[in-house]
Amino acid sequence: MKKDFNEFKKFIKDKKVGVVGIGVSNIPLINFLLELGAKVTAFDMKNEEDLGDVAIDFKNKGVKLSLGENYLDNLTGFDVVFKTPSMRIDSEALVRVSKEGAYITSEMEEFVRYCKGKIFGVTGSDGKTTTTTIISKLLIEEGYKTWVGGNIGTPLFSRIEEIEEKDMVVLELSSFQLMTMDLPMEVAVCTNLAPNHLDMHKDMQEYIDAKKNVFKYADESGILVINRENEITYGFRNEFKGEIREFSSNREIKDGAYYKDGVLYLDGKEVCKREDIVIKGMHNVENYLAAFAAVKDDVSIKSMKRVCETFTGVEHRCEFVREIDGVKYYNDSIASSPTRTLAGLRAFERKVILIAGGYDKHIPFAPLAKEGHEFIKELIVMGDTKELIKDAFKKLKEEEGIDITIEEATSLEDAVNIAKRIAKPGDIVTLAPACASFDMFKNFMIRGNKFKEIINNL
Known part of the structure; x- marks a missing residue:
């Protein structure tokens, strides 16, 4: 039973609230907390000049600001603290304020706690953004009012009172958002798991344990969708109390979603042929299978087929940019891990010129070399990880x-110019970095947009 949001409104009024991070999701959160009568202090590493109009607006509204290098020194004496997803719960500042008696939470936790709509929580190492988007498209096609949030879409907590019980809510959830999540969701989806974000997590086990929180708190009425072909996610079936739904691209599953001989099936019924799907690659077949299993109680096969035939994909995911002198350029900037890059490479039917490298998440690049070499014609490396990637291919x-x-x-820009120089008519050039963007760009979207800008200016 979901909690009544009026309880939160009464609870938060006149409370001294700290919000860590003045980013995309926390700006509407801060404004919402002000509307609800909270006394807000906002914390951020950026200075007032960097924040610009946002800082001016908040100061005019009575928000106190704690900014700059030592911004967390003032995180003390609060009733409630909303942390930014990437902030570890065991960080010194949060431990200190927690010991003082503060209630530590996040925008996503409070949203899940009070949201009246049916929640589909989607996580995984690769494919979660596309799977989240496909689920939302399927629900919209069936006629439901559908809200998309979490890592993508719009921040939803500030709009929680607009969401009705009959509405559908699809959340893409990262391991950071899930680390402190202890709330049930009606449908949980785990696309797959492989090493990722090991710069932030203590080890692989902590990363897996964070992902488990997407289903861990559900009761017998909950649904968990897992990848039969991923050893880690398949192991989750032993820990879940509710209904397990499997999907597979390699074997027939009687009561699940599967791919066989060029056809996608759900519970033994044909949904569509692989050739009918607009977005290419076996990884996208798997994303569709996961989505079918998740929504089968709510969406008809007819609607599923229509989405397969019309959905053209998500920006920055194997996105065709332009053809120049017979060379096709693709933007796969979302590929921030070796496994995601491999999935993108397999979608092409020939060897490609790959641009890779970026911020070091402490993930090994050996799989990219061992499994990816057969898809790579030439490799262009850049960023903080270029030596690590070179070492993996040298070892190969x-x-x-x-x-x-x-x-x-x-x-x-240099990488694109090199690609243009070495590419011949008929070649494919893809930006699929296998790394996060933070060494050069604020996020993968800015990286992808910059790549497209460079290509379009060639």
Whole structure:
């Protein structure tokens, strides 16, 4: 039973509230808390000049600001603290304020606690954004009012009173958002799990444990969708009290979603043929299968088929940019892990010129070399991880005698110019970095947009 939001309104009124992070999701959160009568202090590493109009607006509304290098020193004496997703619960500042008796939470936790609509929580190492989007498209096609949030879409907590019981809510949830989540969701989806974000998590087990929170608190009425072909997610079936729904691209599943001989099936019924799906690649077949299993109580096969035939994909995911002199350029900036890059490479039917490299998340690049070499014509490396990627391919050459030509770039623009120089008519160039963007760009979207801008200016 969902909690009544009026309880939160009474609870938060006149409370001294700290909000850590003045980013995209927290700006509407701060404004919402002000509307509800909270006394808000906002914390951010940026200074007032960097925040610009946002800082001016908040100061005019009576929000106190704690900014700059030592911004968390003032996180003390609060009743409630909303943390930013990437802030670990065991960070010194949060431990201190928690010991003082503060209630520590996040925008996403409070949203799940009070949201009246049916929630589909989607997580995984790869494919979660596309799967989240497909689920939302399926529900919209069936006629439901559908809200999309979490890692994508719009911040939803400030709009919680607009969401009705009959509405559908689809949330893409990262391991950071899930680390402190202890609330049930009606439908949980875990696309797959592989090493990721090991720069933020203590180890792989902590990363897996965070992901488990998407289903851990559900009761017998809950639904969990898992990938039969991923050893880690398949293991979750032993820990879940509710209904398990499996999907597979490799075997027939009687009461699940599966792919066989060029056709996608749900509970033994044909949904569509692989060739009918607009977005290419076996990873997208798997994303569709996960989505079918998640929504089968609410969406007809007819609606599923229509979405397969019309959905053109999500920006920055194997997105075709332009053809120049017979060379096609693709933007797969979302590919911030080796496994996601591999999935994108497999979607092409020929070897490609790959642009890779970026911020180091402490994920090994050996799989990119060992499994990816057969899809790579030439490799262009850039960013903080370029030496690590080169080392993985050097080891491949030493151990297996497989030699991939590697060029080094000093920037994304330099990488594109190298690609243009070496590409021949009929070639494919793809930006699929296998790394986060933070060494050069604020996020993968800015990186992808910059790539498209460079290509369109060639």
